[in-house]
Amino acid sequence: MSDEYENKTGYQAQSSESITSSSIGSGVATDIDYVRPAENAEQDLYHGHSFITKWIFCQDAKVIGVQYFLLATFTGVIGLVLSWLMRLQLGFPGAAGFMTAEHYYQFVTMHGMIMVVYFLTALFLGGFGNYLIPLMVGARDMVFPYLNMVSFWSFFVAVAVLLASFFVPGGPTGSGWTLYPPQAILEGTPGSGMGIILMCVSLILFVAGFTMGGLNYLITILQARTRGMTLMRMPLTVWGIFTATVLAMLAFPALLVGSLMMMLDKLLATSFFMPTILKAGEILEYGGGSPILFQHLFWFFGHPEVYIVALPAFGIVSDLISVHSRKNIFGYRMMVWAIVGIGALSFFVWAHHMYVSGMNPWFGFFFATTTLIIAVPTAMKVYNWILTLWRGNIRLNVVMLWCLGFIVTFVNGGITGIFLGNVSVDVPLSDTYFVVAHFHMVMGIAPLMVIMGAVYHWFPLVAGRFLNETLGKWHFWLTFLGAYSIYFPMHYLGFIGVPRRYFEMYDSPYMTSAVGMNEFISTAAFIVGAAQFILIFNIIKTLKTGKPAGHNPWQANSLEWLTPSVPPEHGNWGEKLPVVHRWPYDFSVPGSREDFITQTTPPSDVKDSKVEKT
Amino acid sequence: MGNILKKLFGTLLEKPWESERAAIDNVHEGKTFNISAQKSAVIIIFGIATVLFSLVFTSYLYTLPPGQDTKYLLRPNLLWINTLTLFFVSYFFNKVTNDLKKKETSKIKKNFLIIGGLSYLFLLGQIFFWVQLLKSGNYVSTNSYFANFYVFTALHGLHLLGGLFFWGKVSSRVLKLEQNKILEEEKNISALSLYWTYLLIVWLMFFLMIYIFNDAFIAWCQSLLP
Secondary structure (H helix, E strand, O other): OOOOOOOOOOOOOOOHHHOOHHHHOHHHHHOOOOOOOOOOOOOOOOOOOOHHHHHHOOOOHHHHHHHHHHHHHHHHHHHHHHHHHHHHHHHOOOOOOOOOHHHHHHHHHHHHHHHHHHHHHHHHHHHHHHHHHHHHHOOOOOOOHHHHHHHHHHHHHHHHHHHHHHHOOOOOOOOOOOOOOOHHHOOOOOOOOHHHHHHHHHHHHHHHHHHHHHHHHHHHHHHOOOOOOOHHHOOHHHHHHHHHHHHHHHHHHHHHHHHHHHHHHHHOOOOOOOOOOEEOOEEOOOOOOOHHHHHHHHHHHHHHHHHHHHHHHHHHHHHHHHHHOOOOOOOHHHHHHHHHHHHHHHHHOHHHHOOOOOOOHHHHHHHHHHHHHHHHHHHHHHHHHHHHHOOOOOOOOHHHHHHHHHHHHHHHHHHHHHHHHOHHHHHHHOOEHHHHHHHHHHHHHHHHHHHHHHHHHHHHHHHOEEOOHHHHHHHHHHHHHHHHHHHHHHHHHHHOOOEOOOOOOOOOHHHHHOHHHHHHHHHHHHHHHHHHHHHHHHHHHHHHHOEEOOOOOOOOOOHHHHOOOOOOOOOOOOOOOOOOOOOOOOEOOOOOOOOEOOOOOOHHHHOOOOOOOO | OHHHHHHHHHHHOOOOOOHHHHHHHOOOOOOOOOOOHHHHHHHHHHHHHHHHHHHHHHHHHHOOOOOOOOHHHHOOOHHHHHHHHHHHHHHHHHHHHHHHHHOOOOOHHHHHHHHHHHHHHHHHHHHHHHHHHHHOOOOOOOOHHHHHHHHHHHHHHHHHHHHHHHHHHHHHHHHHOOHHHHHHHHHHHHHHHHHHHHHHHHHHHHHHHHHHOOHHHHHHHHHHOO
16 A cells, blocks of 8 residues: 555554663663664655646645635635524514525524534544644654545535535425434425435535544554654644544444434435324324434434534644743643543533433433533633643734633633533523523634634644734634624523524514614624634735745744744655654743753753753 | 553553653654554444444334334345355455465465455345345335344445455455565455454344344243243
């Protein structure tokens, strides 16, 4: 195989913890810069020569990362436009003349699915994962580059199939992003014909494609790191992406099974999720299935999905905060434990989405308990971010603003999550705007802030130029204040009982009292959406006239900034792979000449420095 | 398993910022496990496929209503022969991997071809059994017992087809190689062997499920109760 990573000498690899000082040999005693000679054969990379093999059907993980990023952003913009249309209807009913109730439900559905799966998941794992993993662990590329390319093109086809549903008779499915049967496939629900079938096909393609990509991320991180890069020397970004990928690999099969079975229910009249149904006095051909089974399958995927988005965000923001406050991350080991712990716990909380589904009430007790337990490692992370900032040499640039915005927003959304995790509080708030406000804060706006911070942070690496700071600050403040203008009032709407997924507010005291607030929220939504185009303008402007960034412009320590050329070329490292001598968080080390010591700096170069114990 | 847990928890306890630890970490080779990338991929696929098949199995148990007609599947049928075929595939894979260990390459090409042939035979047998089922009036929509049977066999067959795709890639290289160079493909062949063993285990579990989790068997168990 051209993408083979082999160990020709048959060297018995030892895990870091199993290497003892006696097994290191005399090299350490006599030479503090000692590095074990390279024992793995170089990876044989495929180098494209034509435009098509270099930029379209490309096997370079960095190009694939950018492809993922662009396609996910494109679908994200579609999701944004759909949210504008929904807010137009809610704030100013009838203003969008073409919009019927059916259209509204279709937009709700497509907005939700696009944003969660095709935008956030694809962008974090496909975009940042592909670009950063090989660079951060010191590999030349992913272990199976060809499979990686197939993964992106499967995603491309999945997006094409999803968007095709806008153009089929009946339009896309309007059953809500949760696609609950039986209504999803029965007449009367918008898009119950081709719409739901295309949605299921698209999801199956997405899962199949992601599995190929995920396989690459995991094996590259586990088996293809450079010398000296132990697991506990990896940046938290890689830990976040790694754990999220493990979750995705275990959770996506549930989505695949659910989609497949629902498609069979629709096309071949099976009854996996279909109970006996009486419609207009006539018994339908279905019978014996369970709609609750679909809900279990969906949320067995759906809840880990929250962490599939959140964990990479946690990892990335940890690195950004550390670099831009010039301090080592507070409690690195605890951060790793928390990422792993949250990942494991996320598989035991899914039914907190189903308190009102009619399942056994004892389930509610169990899942409320596990849900509250998951708040512990999550809170640990928040404390550690704040303690990293504490007495740091904070650079209050655009990247840091996004990080601070993330912490505040995540705490906000997290606390309302504790409300909803309790059965007795959830039941009256279920299906109200309180829930909409909660999940948009915690898994919409908060991860989006990390994405934005990451874009401003790594753009100089990808393009070799700094994004404009002034435009960046406009972008941040409009988004931050705007997002709070949208979602804070929504909590109140939820408290007064305004239900979600309603096309129009019917005539009742609490509904009519919400009119003014809905107008305000919608206006804020238009402004926040439009503010995102500042970034697109900034990128175009920067590519033409931006300030050149040069090597390692943020004075970071991790490997991605230490490539011989910026932007990194195919193969990443030129002649020799880097050798790692330390973790990536040696900032402001006492006794060191500079306030950062890169991962590749040998000990002899920083003899007088003393690392702080954390 | 114990080693993996020790490795995992041992790793999570490391303090990478300490100079004593740095001396140990500096000589780390960069790999976590001493296995090839191909074998790592197969092991990860095991994990994913196990979740997938377990979910289908759980769904089946969840929706198993009483009074389903399961007679056709419980009679002696082609599935027994197909199962035997799959056993033979694993037998020949075992021969190939043993030969590779002993560095005896004379029969590897022949046995590798037999493996592919038998695997396709298994798939043909499964399709033929589907045809028999359909002719007997047991469709995917007949009841949840048959619906799950079709879904499970289809997913299992798709996994086997995926394996056969890589078998095709590897065998096209193996057939072109001279006898003494076949050992270069050892990693790929042993990864494929592992994958086929897994598919045999999955199939056996499912085969067992057909006979245990059906109304006839449950009724028989109940009849034993006083």
